[in-house]
Amino acid sequence: MNRYVQNRLRISLSLPIIYFCVMTTALAAEPEPKLSAPQDITFTARCDQSQQRYILMLPEMLNAQQSHSVLIALHGHGSDRWQFVKEQRGECKAARDFAAKHQLLYVSPDYRARTSWMGPQAEADLVQIIDDLKKQYQIKQVYLCGGSMGGSSSLTFAALHPELIDGVAAMNPTANHLEYDKFQPAIQASFGGTKQDIPEEYKKRSAEYWPEKFTMPVSISVGGQDQLVPPDSARRLAQILKQLNRPVLLIDRPRQGHSTSYEDSYSVLEFMREKSVQQKQP
Template structure:
């Protein structure tokens, strides 16, 4: 039976957020529709009512608290941006800590979005993440373009068939190694599905990133430009596996502002 934990039963927690962040922080528990397990996400309420949500996906080895509390530039920028724009901020476990947007993580995020729209009146959904989270944001946007109004991916990969790090964790998430189920790895590789990126896209990469090399994201950005859907790509040739606050803010602003522009041109998207 599909069960939901009402928001009223969520646990209110005190978090080490910035002093100027007066928003309410809620740790939400829900029953996953795909397997009945208890799953969680952090929700930070905007100080003013909002109808948009920014969903932030954490990196490998972390969980929902990374983007909700971390001082990393990527996380601070996402929280700062959501607060400045009056957006709900949601940071899900998505099957932490080795998520990689496998089938169960995907199902959880689809469920979270549906419930946010039903219970909170959310109108637009923006997705971001760093590292594994950047990879997963691209994967989810390619799988569910109808659910995402903009995606900002920092230091991720767009090609699971060529990516070689964290293979044990990815195999567990995807249901087997790429040698056994290559179609599943291709399905979750954004580079093979550029036509599905119907929403604005922002990307950051580092030329010296060895943990998640930038090549597949650079190729994806090139193809998106060629098919008339140019992303904002910020590539730092001397950069490593991180994104600074200014660059993270820039790609978030790009996807939301482009979505605003589209909405003004075509109401009711």
């Protein structure tokens, strides 16, 4: 074989390898979808004329002519609207990454921070935020998520306003305020009194008592070692929803405390979205 033929053969054999390397590099270099820089939005609450705030982050590829879904993330006790925007803990980072991947509007409200607990004023604020978003954007579906107080508040709001919510992902929540005994001064301030004085208000905001209201997919994560927000009421709610043949996912980690890992947080969010999309299909 002469040298010319050898060179041609060597080049032809190397071309598939070069093509594979180029394509692999191109795929690896493809940027991950992102959310825009946070916008700190101020609005006047209709219920009491006070100034309230929420954070809005838009999809990188937002098209005003197309409809988009929105993920509303509710912070925990002692935090505010910035928790799910800045913190790197699993629940917060998973929510941001999930919103970016699926090109969702991402909203993180104060809902009367720092001791919100989805009392009447926090509830009214969230109704108003959803209403305002629907006036500004073409909203397909509204998803709600949160951790701890935020997870509890997500279940409460979905039970109160099932017509506004298309999916719920609650991480380390309580579903029963009549039996929950932590953070009582904050909850009393939010609900307007003690559970002895206004038991019906506490029952009204306890998701476990209203399983029939959960017409949307529900995903819940709990930890068996969680002493701050014990998992039993959330487990009972999930069991009732299963008996009602509702789309529900319960991730129950017996050795986990009061937190949800990034992987589990992402899983409950994906379940919520996938089942919601299936419900909307004709």
